[in-house]
Structure formats: structure tokens, C-alpha cells
């Protein structure tokens with residue numbers, strides 16, 4: 707199977723999962739291209755797919771400026787941790803940042819968006835499993851953090867994002883993210899990866915982030 711065959715298969719499985727869940731809307735697919743070179747990504751872009759995710763600013767800078775110059779409507783998501791000294795580069799390159807996880811980053815993004823006159827769409831990452839090695843706001847602090855971003859910094863938060871712990875049933879984590887989004891009056895839910903995107907769609911994911919199931923093992 708080619709990368710394009712696998713992309714089409716993932717899209718079909720997403721559609722079936724939405725139908726099985728009785729959803730009238732569709733989840734969007736963020737194709738995660740980390741570690742894969744431009745020549746692996748181009749065939750997918752050429753199918754018309756436009757939404758991509760990278761988890762490192764520096765790696766993304768090595769491939770996406772040229773691709774965005776060729777395909778102006780590409781929507782690039784940062785799905786990995788952001789350091790505040792990379793905020794300027796991230797704001798210049800990405801369209802969506804899914805990993806806002808502390809006040810310092812929120813402030814740095816606000817400053818850079820104002821400076822560059824760019825408005826990125828922002829998600830708050832929630833550490834639903836309270837894992838010490840994982841980034842994200844604790845579930846109990848999410849409402850206050852979203853309110854601080856909105857009221858103090860004037861940042862619109864579009865959604866919440868989570869990465870459930872490995873080797874557990876992700877369902878309760880997806881359900882928790884959905885509950886927090888309702889509490890925070892946040893609309894979008896970024897959840898689900900290659901191994902569990904159908905489950906995430908069943909729990910209301912508005913976008914899923916799928917890498918290895920499309921591009922192969924890293």
C-alpha cells in the first residue's frame with residue numbers, strides 16, 4: 707500500500723466511526739509528518755489534503771516553508787511542546803498551536819501574534835492522566851487557565867487537546883476532555899492518534915492526529 711492508499715483508508719475509517727457514533731459532523735484529519743521528509747509528504751499534499759502536524763519547531767522549519775510557498779492553503783499545526791524562545795518562529799510558521807500549556811507560553815504567543823500581526827488558532831493541552839513526564843495543564847486547573855488566557859490576555863482558545871497515557875483504555879480520557887471543553891465553553895477537541903482515532907471520534911473528537919498509520923513507522 708502507498709502512503710496515499712493509507713491516507714484514503716484512514717479517511718474511510720474516520721467516516722465510518724462518525725457514522726457508527728451517530729454523528730452528523732465530521733472530524734478533521736491532522737496528518738502528522740514528524741520525522742518524514744518532503745518527498746514522503748508531497749504525494750499526500752497532491753491528493754488535496756491540507757492539514758498537517760509537526761511536533762518540533764526546528765524540524766518543521768526545515769520542510770514547511772517551501773511547501774507552504776507552493777501550497778498556500780496548507781494549515782500547519784504544532785502538536786509538540788513549545789519553548790518560549792521559539793515563540794517567534796512558531797508564530798511565523800504555524801497556523802494552529804495545540805500545545806498551550808502554561809502562562810509563560812500564552813503570554814509569549816500573545817506578544818508575538820501582536821508583533822507579527824498574525825492570529826493563530828490555539829488549543830490548550832490537558833494532561834488528562836496527570837503524568838509527570840507529560841506536558842499539559844491539570845484537568846482541575848483547565849477552566850481557570852482558559853479563563854486567564856481569554857480574560858487577561860485576550861487570547862481566543864479554540865479547543866482542548868490531550869494525549870492519553872499509553873497502554874490504558876483512552877475512552878475515559880477522551881470523555882474527560884469533552885467534559886472540560888463543555889465546562890470551559892471551548893468548541894473543539896483534538897484527540898485520537900493512529901491507535902485510537904476511531905474511539906476518539908466516538909467521544910466527540912473534532913480533529914484527530916494520525917501519523918504512523920499513514921506514513922509508516924518512525
Ligand SMILES: *Cc1c(COP(=O)(O)O)cnc(C)c1O
Pocket residue numbers: 738740761785786869899900901915916917918919
Ligand atoms: C506523533 C504524534 C501523533 C501521531 O502519532 P501516531 O501514533 O504516529 O499516529 C499525534 N499527536 C502527537 C502529539 C504526536 O506527537
